[in-house]
Amino acid sequence: MMNKIGEINFKAIKRISPSQFYSMKNCAYKSLLAEAFDKRPLLPLSPNAYFGTVLHKMFELIAKGIVKSENDFNFEFDNQIKALEEDLKQKGFGFFVPLKVKLKNFGLKKIQLKKHLKSESEKLTTLGNIKLHSEKWFESYDKLIGGKIDLVIENGNEIELIDFKTGAITQDCLDDEGESYSEIKNEYKEQIKLYAYLYFENTKKFPTALSLVDLAKQKFPVEFSVNECKSLFDEAKTLLKSTNDSINTKSFSANPKQENCKYCLYRPACSFFHKKLETDFSYNDVIGEVNNVKKFQNGNLNVFLQNGNKNLIIKNFSTKDFEKLNNYRNRQIRIYNIKKEPTDFVYTVTDTTVIYE
Ligand code: SF4
Structure with missing residues (x-):
């Protein structure tokens, strides 16, 4: 859930x-x-x-x-x-x-x-x-x-x-x-x-x-x-x-x-913050529509979110989250406490990452 x-x-x-x-x-x-x-x-x-x-x-x-x-x-x-x-x-x-x-x-x-x-x-x-x-x-x-x-x-x-x-x-x-x-x-x-x-x-x-x-x-x-x-x-x-x-x-x-x-x-309950996330990518949280959920052979699971004209990649989910995330295709989710990678719009999951719909 x-x-x-x-x-x-x-x-x-x-x-x-x-x-x-x-x-x-x-x-x-x-x-x-x-x-x-x-x-x-x-x-x-x-x-x-x-x-x-x-x-x-x-x-x-x-x-x-x-x-x-x-x-x-x-x-x-x-x-x-x-x-x-x-x-x-x-x-x-x-x-x-x-x-x-x-x-x-x-x-x-x-x-x-x-x-x-x-x-x-x-x-x-x-x-x-x-x-x-x-x-x-x-x-x-x-x-x-x-x-x-x-x-x-x-x-x-x-x-x-x-x-x-x-x-x-x-x-x-x-x-x-x-x-x-x-x-x-x-x-x-x-x-x-x-x-x-x-x-x-x-x-x-x-x-x-x-x-x-x-x-x-x-x-x-x-x-x-x-x-x-x-x-x-x-x-x-x-x-x-x-x-x-x-x-x-x-x-x-x-x-x-x-x-x-x-x-x-x-933050998960704050609509003002969610609005901010639509255009500001400086936070360790993201908002977007689930575009794709990809499982890799090495066991990694990546989620691709669409936020306006930006494509965001969130890497290293656990494969046990596949069903949950895949069910959210074309729907908006918010992911909190992720880590920004040096490449723009690429993030990784941390121990404290939490997802809200
Ligand atoms: S604006 Fe920021 S500090 Fe204020 S409630 Fe929303 S998330 Fe919290």
């Missing part, structure tokens, strides 16, 4: 989280699709995304003081990885297993994360009046904005919010003179500023420091003002309202472009 998207039942999004804000700003339609599909992705996640959830969980356990020693760490980490690998196998993604072989930097990231274990001297200095809250939920009075803050450190009047990131926190930019410099990603700055205002609305105290911390335990302070946090807070609520309003007016705000769509897991 070919995957199929039936009728999409859009639902109002009840609450926006600080981590969702930037993505919703870039393409509100993506958030509506995620809600319509109950946040169940329509395409496989990358193994790195799955691994990121383990790293984040480990960070939480360390921050809460549940994982204290290297032995605790190794035991818990191995358990988390085993559970994840089982889950991946059950979802049909056994080809991602074993993660330590399939993932680049698996060992390095594990070593870096261990640096977050507190040394004996650090444990002593964190005693006293300092209060730590890990993964604490905060929501606005009207419940329209809500999310968990990774770590809150309260030391008298000094209050620091910390957001932990498993990927790169900065990106390279160019100044007016063409010199390159590195800057904290905007989405992370806006996210933590929203947390700051959430914290304020709940406690009546404004944080005195906002920081992002990476796997290597590097800390990146984020400058902020109360006014800008407040205005982002208002902007998030306005965005939530206009996004929900678009369900009734059907004037959806979609923004199909490479940086938004490349990692969007709702």
Whole structure:
């Protein structure tokens, strides 16, 4: 059976989280699709995304003081990885297993994360009046904005919010003179500023420091003002309202472009993206009418798609897909997660390739 998207039942999004804000700003339609599909992705996640959830969980356990020693760490980490690998196998993604072989930097990231274990001297200095809250939920009075803050450190009047990131926190930019410099990603700055205002609305105290911390335990302070946090807070609520309003007016705000769509897991349900695929061949997805399905003696199966006046060749399907694909002759299909070959309009199938009609 070919995957199929039936009728999409859009639902109002009840609450926006600080981590969702930037993505919703870039393409509100993506958030509506995620809600319509109950946040169940329509395409496989990358193994790195799955691994990121383990790293984040480990960070939480360390921050809460549940994982204290290297032995605790190794035991818990191995358990988390085993559970994840089982889950991946059950979802049909056994080809991602074993993660330590399939993932680049698996060992390095594990070593870096261990640096977050507190040394004996650090444990002593964190005693006293300092209060730590890990993964604490905060929501606005009207419940329209809500999310968990990774770590809150309260030391008298000094209050620091910390957001932990498993990927790169900065990106390279160019100044007016063409010199390159590195800057904290905007989405992370806006996210933590929203947390700051959430914290304020709940406690009546404004944080005195906002920081992002990476796997290597590097800390990146984020400058902020109360006014800008407040205005982002208002902007998030306005965005939530206009996004929900678009369900009734059907004037959806979609923004199909490479940086938004490349990692969007709702591409199979997005008509704006499909339209884009009709003329843009820069993606690792294609759309077209099945022209021919050819089996070769070496066991390879190629599919030939017609997209406008372009002929696309998608190579290396499994021969067991022959019947399925052959039945779709002269009908339109969409193939996601393929790899572009150096020759124009030629692609190959990958482990995560998925076909939708
Ligand atoms: S595919 Fe692109 S345009 Fe469509 S919802 Fe996803 S990000 Fe938005």
